[in-house]
Amino acid sequence: DQQVKQNSPSLSVQEGRISILNCDYTNSMFDYFLWYKKYPAEGPTFLISISSIKDKNEDGRFTVFLNKSAKHLSLHIVPSQPGDSAVYFCAASGENSGGSNYKLTFGKGTLLTVNP
């Protein structure tokens, strides 16, 4: 049973426009969410995270929004650049749940293509 879902396998946008990548989760114990970017044959690199006590976190061109009631988060990239073309993974953990849950659960990823 997938606890973190990225329902769009791919997304294509024009350079300069906004990219919106979506992620849904089912486990209500998740309270820390992360986005990673991955190029082929390389390890993922951390982009941005958000704790469940917030609904928005911004870092330069990247903004993550969290809607806890809908168990939904999204990553906005604006403006999109050709170098942003990669697979983006959403991940979740229960860091602040009081337990010792160190596990990061990943979605299947969304391939973003930014066209010049």
Add this chain to the structure above:
Amino acid sequence: DGGITQSPKYLFRKEGQNVTLSCEQNLNHDAMYWYRQDPGQGLRLIYYSQIVNDFQKGDIAEGYSVSREKKESFPLTVTSAQKNPTAFYLCASSFRSTEAFFGQGTRLTVV
């Protein structure tokens, strides 16, 4: 430079053989992880370790074994019991359960 080093980058194994993938980190992170990536499957957790001499099974631990004798090292052995070992293996580490940092991966191919 601080980071996570996986070796080798490419590994070929004959059927029936065990093989060990290396993962070393000098970030002084407590937790270390092994993930497997298959096409269309995202990253699936094999094993993780929160402290030295302790580790837990992830979602797909069958056919794999690990050890954590040192804080810096978390080697993964792919045993002959793993029926479909060809995949891209990723090691990661984190300070507690904050953002994990990944190595560059090992591509294992069974020949």
